[in-house]
Amino acid sequence: MSKSGVIGSGFGIVLACALLTAAWSQPAQAEKVLRMAHDLSMGGKESLDPLSPVRFWEVNDLLYNRLVRLNEKGEIEPELAASWTPNDSATEWTIKLQEGVRFHDGSPLGASDVKYSLERINDPALESPVTSVLGMIDHVEVIDALTAKIVLSAKHAGLPILLSDYRVRIIPDGSGATIEQTGIGSGPFKLEEYDPEGRTILVANPDYWEGAPKLDRIEYLAISDADARAQALLAGQIDFSRVAQEQGPLFAGNPKFVLSEFPSGGWFGIVFRTDVAPFTDPRVRKAVRIAANREEMVKLLAGEGHAIVTCDNPVKASDPYRADLDCPQDTELAKSLLAEAGFADGIDIDLHTSNLETGMVRFAEVYQQQVAKAGIRVKLVIAPGDGYWDDVWMKETVVVTSWDERPADQILNEAYRSGSSWNESYFSSPEFDALLDKARASLDFAEAKQAMVEAQRMLFETGGTFIPYQQNVQFAYDKSLTGITPVIEDQIRWDLVDKAEE
Amino acid sequence: MTALETAETGETTGGSQVRGRLRRVLSSPSGLIGIAIVVAHVLTALFGPAIVPYDFALQDADAILQPPSWAHWLGTDMLGRDVFTRTVLGGREIMLICTIATVIAMLWGSLLGILLALVGGWVDNFVMRCVDAMMSMPWILFVMIFVAALGTGTAALVPILGVSYGLSVVYLARSATLEFVAKDFVLAAQARGERRRTIILKELLPNVRDSLAVQAAMQWSWMVLGVSSLSYLGLGVAPPTPDWGLMVADSRSMMAVAPWAVIFPMAALSSLIIGANLAVDAAAKSLGVDRNARPGK
Numbered sequence: 115m116s117k118s119g120v121i122g123s124g125f126g127i128v129l130a131c132a133l134l135t136a137a138w139s140q141p142a143q144a145e146k147v148l149r150m151a152h153d154l155s156m157g158g159k160e161s162l163d164p165l166s167p168v169r170f171w172e173v174n175d176l177l178y179n180r181l182v183r184l185n186e187k188g189e190i191e192p193e194l195a196a197s198w199t200p201n202d203s204a205t206e207w208t209i210k211l212q213e214g215v216r217f218h219d220g221s222p223l224g225a226s227d228v229k230y231s232l233e234r235i236n237d238p239a240l241e242s243p244v245t246s247v248l249g250m251i252d253h254v255e256v257i258d259a260l261t262a263k264i265v266l267s268a269k270h271a272g273l274p275i276l277l278s279d280y281r282v283r284i285i286p287d288g289s290g291a292t293i294e295q296t297g298i299g300s301g302p303f304k305l306e307e308y309d310p311e312g313r314t315i316l317v318a319n320p321d322y323w324e325g326a327p328k329l330d331r332i333e334y335l336a337i338s339d340a341d342a343r344a345q346a347l348l349a350g351q352i353d354f355s356r357v358a359q360e361q362g363p364l365f366a367g368n369p370k371f372v373l374s375e376f377p378s379g380g381w382f383g384i385v386f387r388t389d390v391a392p393f394t395d396p397r398v399r400k401a402v403r404i405a406a407n408r409e410e411m412v413k414l415l416a417g418e419g420h421a422i423v424t425c426d427n428p429v430k431a432s433d434p435y436r437a438d439l440d441c442p443q444d445t446e447l448a449k450s451l452l453a454e455a456g457f458a459d460g461i462d463i464d465l466h467t468s469n470l471e472t473g474m475v476r477f478a479e480v481y482q483q484q485v486a487k488a489g490i491r492v493k494l495v496i497a498p499g500d501g502y503w504d505d506v507w508m509k510e511t512v513v514v515t516s517w518d519e520r521p522a523d524q525i526l527n528e529a530y531r532s533g534s535s536w537n538e539s540y541f542s543s544p545e546f547d548a549l550l551d552k553a554r555a556s557l558d559f560a561e562a563k564q565a566m567v568e569a570q571r572m573l574f575e576t577g578g579t580f581i582p583y584q585q586n587v588q589f590a591y592d593k594s595l596t597g598i599t600p601v602i603e604d605q606i607r608w609d610l611v612d613k614a615e616e
Numbered sequence: 617m618t619a620l621e622t623a624e625t626g627e628t629t630g631g632s633q634v635r636g637r638l639r640r641v642l643s644s645p646s647g648l649i650g651i652a653i654v655v656a657h658v659l660t661a662l663f664g665p666a667i668v669p670y671d672f673a674l675q676d677a678d679a680i681l682q683p684p685s686w687a688h689w690l691g692t693d694m695l696g697r698d699v700f701t702r703t704v705l706g707g708r709e710i711m712l713i714c715t716i717a718t719v720i721a722m723l724w725g726s727l728l729g730i731l732l733a734l735v736g737g738w739v740d741n742f743v744m745r746c747v748d749a750m751m752s753m754p755w756i757l758f759v760m761i762f763v764a765a766l767g768t769g770t771a772a773l774v775p776i777l778g779v780s781y782g783l784s785v786v787y788l789a790r791s792a793t794l795e796f797v798a799k800d801f802v803l804a805a806q807a808r809g810e811r812r813r814t815i816i817l818k819e820l821l822p823n824v825r826d827s828l829a830v831q832a833a834m835q836w837s838w839m840v841l842g843v844s845s846l847s848y849l850g851l852g853v854a855p856p857t858p859d860w861g862l863m864v865a866d867s868r869s870m871m872a873v874a875p876w877a878v879i880f881p882m883a884a885l886s887s888l889i890i891g892a893n894l895a896v897d898a899a900a901k902s903l904g905v906d907r908n909a910r911p912g913k
Contacts, residue, residue, distance in 0.1 A: 128889060302818050340869075341868060341869040344869060359869065360694060360869065361869055363870075364869075364870075364872055365871065408778075410677050413677035413678075414675055414677045414680070414695055414696065425629065468850075469672035469850055469865075472869060475850070475855065476695060476866070478855075479855050480695065481857055482855070482856060483673055483675055483856065493769075493854065494855050494856075495768065495854070496768065496851070496854070496855075497850075521872065527709065579828075589659045
């Protein structure tokens with residue numbers, strides 16, 4: 115080989131290497147990956163079964179579809195159901211399904227899948243918290259391949275809004291035994307790797323019936339500590355996270371991030387188990403709630419203008435069924451109620467909380483200070499974050515709780531109806547249940563509202579849950595992301611979310 | 617015979633000896649600084665409540681995250697509480713807990729260690745293997761198991777720390793004693809028919825006293841760090857008691873925005889631990905104890 119030949123071939127090799135390197139790195143740059151974190155609050159038991167009490171909701175939102183969903187304005191819009199029509203008495207609802215929908219395994223969506231998924235809600239073996247919300251579904255009839263009829267055991271004019279529940283997802287007929295592992299749904303993303311304690315990976319479903327998602331992959335990391343999640347976002351390990359009000363300043367002035375805030379019906383609260391003394395006495399329950407100063411709690415914990423005072427009422431401010439109540443701090447009344455109940459010297463409470471969500475411990479500290487004047491001596495017990503919902507909540511007598519917004523009918527039934535599985539305060543009142551039944555049966559809005567308002571007033575008078583305010587939600591995310599609308603996570607259209615190239 | 621009967625330390629000159637040692641510790645600059653820092657912390661803890669300008673638990677919705685000012689010398693935290701007040705009082709609980717727990721750890725640990733060295737045989741072997749097994753567990757895990765069972769707060773922390781930190785004292789006291797058990801004055805005491813208790817208290821304890829004293833001071837400073845770590849994790853001192861570890865944990869998310877709420881309690885904690893270590897180092901040197909020749913942590 116001549117000298118120039120050697121130089122030429124050497125140059126060729128270098129060029130080939132350079133091209134290879136370029137080709138190698140090209141697809142990695144082009145792949146759009148969205149990385150998020152979940153809080154591991156089920157301690158690693160997070161389940162892909164959407165109806166499970168330990169549902170992996172962050173991931174399930176991406177794997178499965180509902181029949182209907184709420185749009186940005188809070189109105190119901192079609193998802194898998196193209197239309198829904200009640201009979202005159204609202205005891206039967208006919209659902210027409212979208213055409214051409216396929217599950218991740220290639221099988222087509224049909225009415226039998228709807229029948230299976232909805233009837234499963236009432237399977238006692240599942241112990242699903244959704245039973246208390248949609249327990250009135252008696253059975254579902256398959257009319258034809260794409261038409262199903264939901265038959266209710268009692269009339270309900272507001273069924274569609276309950277079907278928009280984040281857990282009421284349609285899964286393939288007969289897949290209940292395997293769904294927990296396979297995650298086969300009809301959603302915009304498919305499961306690639308399921309590791310709730312590590313990294314769960316989802317890839318785009320190119321055949322998604324609403325069009326292929328804009329992202330290629332979504333990765334969910336387990337980070338149980340709220341501050342660590344915010345730090346991971348700041349450090350660029352994840353791209354999106356819900357952040358607490360007080361974490362806002364970390365992102366507000368930072369040009370790398372978008373901080374979006376919107377009103378929501380979510381809350382931190384304190385649950386006093388109504389089945390455990392001394393909280394079996396409604397006077398004690400009212401005393402421990404009215405002893406707190408809610409306006410000051412808003413100022414100290416959320417900041418003025420970032421939360422709306424609420425009187426132990428779980429229904430959000432913009433909900434048409436919300437009751438307007440007044441609940442100023444009344445230390446004297448709290449004292450006299452305690453004295454009447456036999457606690458003239460005050461009471462001692464062990465309040466369980468955790469660093470699971472930012473501000474949960476501070477919330478308890480503020481409550482502790484405020485109620486001290488009424489003779490309520492609170493001792494804080496700080497539990498570990500992972501597994502908090504499994505090991506502490508609904509087990510200890512007094513705990514800090516956290517809920518996301520839900521429609522009035524759903525939250526009142528789910529958290530307060532006698533015997534419902536997420537009735538965290540073990541509240542049980544036939545009178546209250548009757549009011550909820552009355553509201554559901556009523557086809558007249560004013561009448562239904564009156565019953566709902568009455569039920570909410572009852573909670574304020576006799577309930578076991580202290581809810582001082584409902585706070586705005588804040589999202590912080592990398593500015594390269596688009597399509598993230600100001601609605602809570604299960605209402606975001608993740609298939610439309612995109613990531614611009616850096 | 618007289619020489620054999622007396623323990624090697626020479627008890628008679630006790631008072632002047634202590635003064636001499638203290639002088640030696642203070643004559644080294646690092647020892648002087650260390651002791652000054654520790655004394656300052658102890659005085660602050662004792663008289664803190666008289667000098668703080670605010671109630672440590674007072675929450676002020678109108679003064680959240682204020683930077684240092686005349687009204688709040690070290691600023692305020694996320695609940696509008698005065699950082700100066702909380703920093704001044706933040707060492708009280710922890711120093712009290714650690715002092716009582718150190719006394720407990722030293723008492724049972726050193727007595728058991730000396731006894732085992734003296735008794736020897738299978739009892740010594742069996743107990744030491746148990747101690748080995750317990751010490752093989754990471755300290756924080758060991759303590760967390762007890763905290764999970766007994767709960768948090770001062771009443772639970774004192775016995776938990778007293779027990780867990782006593783394990784390494786058993787080790788140290790036993791190995792320090794082994795040097796002496798075969799020496800003539802102990803053998804002579806045994807030959808005289810002295811009771812075991814007398815041998816421990818009169819012959820052995822005086823000889824291992826210096827090592828144990830250094831160990832006690834070390835234990836104390838480890839414990840301060842340990843309890844702060846527990847508080848940081850939410851397993852130590854319960855809110856609203858002001859505590860440095862808890863204050864750091866509370867405000868760490870806001871470090872970029874309000875560094876004062878984290879830096880001052882951190883500085884207080886570090887200075888106490890550094891001070892204690894300097895003092896112990898100087899004391900070890902003046903006593904001729906090799907503080908690195910200890911087992912455990």
